[in-house]
Amino acid sequence: MTQTSLFTADARTTKRNRAEKRFKAYGLTAISIGVFMLVYLLYTILSSGLGAFFQTRVTMDIPLVQEEIIKAEKGLLKTKAYKKIIANALYAELAEAGIETTMKEKELLGIISGRAPAELRSFVQENPDQIGTTVEFKLLAGSFIDGYMKGRVVRENAERSKNYSIAQLDLVDQMQKAGILKKGFNLAFITGNDASESSPEAAGFGPAILGSLAMMIVVAGCAVTLGVAASIFLEEFAPQNRFTDIIEVNISNLAAVPSIVFGILGLSVFINYLGPISGDDWIKNNSAFVGGMVLTLMTLPTVIIATRASLKAVPPSIRDAALGLGASKLQTVFHHVLPLAAPGILTGSIIGLAQALGESAPLLLIGLVLAQGASAPDSIAEFFAGPNTAMPAQIYQWSTRADPAFYERAWGGIIILLVFLLTMNILAVILRRRFERRW
Amino acid sequence: MSFVKMSSSAIAMLALSATTLSARDQVSIAGSSTVLPYASIVAEAFGENTDFPTPVVESGGSSAGLKRFCEGVGENTIDIANSSRKIKASEVEICAQAGVTDIIEVRIGYDGIVFASQIDGPAFTAFEPIDIYKALGANQVVDGQIVGNTSSTWSDVNPDLPNAEIAAFIPGTKHGTREVFEDKVLLAGCEEAGALDVFLANAEGATDKDKHNAAEKQCIAVRTDGKSVDIDGDYTETLASINANPNGIGVFGLAFYENNTDVLKTATVSGIEANTDTIASGEYPVSRPLYFYMKKAHLAVIPGLQLFADFFISDDLAGPDGPLAEYGLVSDPELAATQEAVSTGQTLK
Known part of the structure; x- marks a missing residue:
């Protein structure tokens, strides 16, 4: 029989203790992997998704002229005429802010969402008493302009894309400086209707x-x-x-x-x-x-x-x-x-x-x-x-x-x-x- | 006890509110995922510009849409089926059996099919249909003998192509795009390679027509060893596959490519670059017309259906400067004839 002390662990005890320690380490690893995955998941979700709660809008004064609206309501595609009203108002707004532009109407309208004319039309339909006055609107910016404000769209790709141009991005920078174009909280994402494929900026949940x-x-x-x-x-x-x-x-x-x-x-x-x-x-x-x-x-x-x-x-x-x-x-x-x-x-x-x-x-x-x-x-x-x-x-x-x-x-x-x-x-x-x- | 009361009152509430809905007042659309974006853009504009509610649009693929279309006539069936190919005679027959007889065919414009790859991947810049057939066709002809496809890199097929592993992502068989891919790329390449004649000589069949069909089937069969992958989902799935594989080549609609030019590059086919001009002129070989099919019997029942059809193909929407063209549709040079046919309610014979 060998001499044993309760204070010095013998070989079998150390082995058992080691086994316990190993098991604890396995458990801890399993939990840390789980926690890491969870944190990574939450990070991905939040970093990719929080942007949807903010949307770029363009603030402008639009004069609602009776003749223009009556004329607009006559066509089949009424929103097309409202588009024209928005374009004119935007030119005026830019001139007022001291921003010079030689941009054509079509390119200029590329900055504004395709849904903006419908927004304007439904406002006019709901508030006929406002016709004849000038009303301040916060119209949605197009999805690529919004993407530029959020960092998703970069200048380097502008040449290859037919959806946006360098000139538009330059103008957007100026508009932002003048305070016409701003990113703000987007309640419409939570309450609004879904939108078609050409206007993701207006899509809601x-x-x-x-x-x-x-x-x-x-x-x-x-x-x-x-x-x-x-x-x-x-x-x-x-x-x-x-x-x-x-x-x-x-x-x-x-x-x-x-x-x-x-x-x-x-x-x-x-x-x-x-x-x-x-x-x-x-x-x-x-x-x-x-x-x-x-x-x-x-x-x-x-x-x-x-x-x-x-x-x-x-x-x-x-x-x-x-x-x-x-x-x-x-x-x-x-x-x-x-x-x-x-x-x-x-x-x-x-x-x-x-x-x-x-x-x-x-x-x-x-x-x-x-x-x-x-x-x-x-x-x-x-x-x-x-x-x-x-x-x-x-x-x-x-x-x-x-x-x-x-x-x-x-x-x-x-x-x-x-x-x-x-x-x-x-x-x-x-x-x-x-x-x-x-x- | 209060719990039981609560849930039973919830049931009672449901039963009470179970009043019937009024007749359907929304146009109902389903079908091709290629036509889907256009249909949903038109649906949105329709809701914005008229007093009718926004039509309901569902996806699912051309064949699935036409199947639902042919289920019968009535308020609980769809009014319009979108399709990226022409309706087949067999489908017209199935339709007729279910009582769907007067079908109005509307061609909305054209779409190009592009071969795209990662923007900084291997230099896939030019393809011929024969290259694609030799790389992806299951049956090849070597020295007059029919053999399986053994090529593993694109340079095996054509020395001018990059030395990269063959990895193609093509639309699955339920998509209308697949048929165009088979007809205008695989079959064309097969003929060009002279393989069709060999298949025809060896084909079994009672009549010449049977033989021809059998030979064509051999031409369009796609290899199944994993070098070509069928994508049954949408183009986003194809894009994800390409993102994961630098050598990957995907088949996309032109509109999808134009929305993702920052990550994709396209290859020319037979030396022609795909864009709206080359497709409208018919120069670009791989393009196809897009259609929707409408039940004439529903015109009188579903409010707004006729207006919706007229609206869809109006110059303001489907014309060269309209929102559909902006999204990627190649507008039909014969749009005026289509408008005429729709307003008079011309049906398929």
């Missing part, structure tokens, strides 16, 4: 947010009611037998089914089968109602599993006490078990909703990816059944467009989507912290 909201209302209404009812029955009332076992296994399996499968299911069951049978306007392509139903199918297993877990967590002594005092089974469940399980159910439902909110694959199949045409709804029916799109679908749509300015928009959309998801998850955490009871 509004219809996508509303579409997602409509779907979430449907999911919250259907998935939560159905899910909670199903779980209460399975947990509290159903007999334990083979049949309920099969149902249980299937629900767990359903939670693992890829979302695209639910999309195909929705397409064939809701749109191709139920739609023609019911003849209902709500059940058709591009309807948020159908989108919500499909997402309900997807969310249902999550809600059921969470609800059953929180029902199980209520100790049997509560049920026994209630039954012992003469309460019926139904009273026991609804007066005692369910209120105690509610925080857990709510948390599970919110997490299920958040999952549904970020889902895009099933929506692609039921036509909730619109290239153009989604706009703010004007009735409840249109809110749920009008042509709709959703946040993740809009992000996908933007990322497929030719103009690189849409890329920034797509990242901006991701930021908005993440803000929603974060809010929902924080809400879930708060609810759990405040109301959950430990036994």
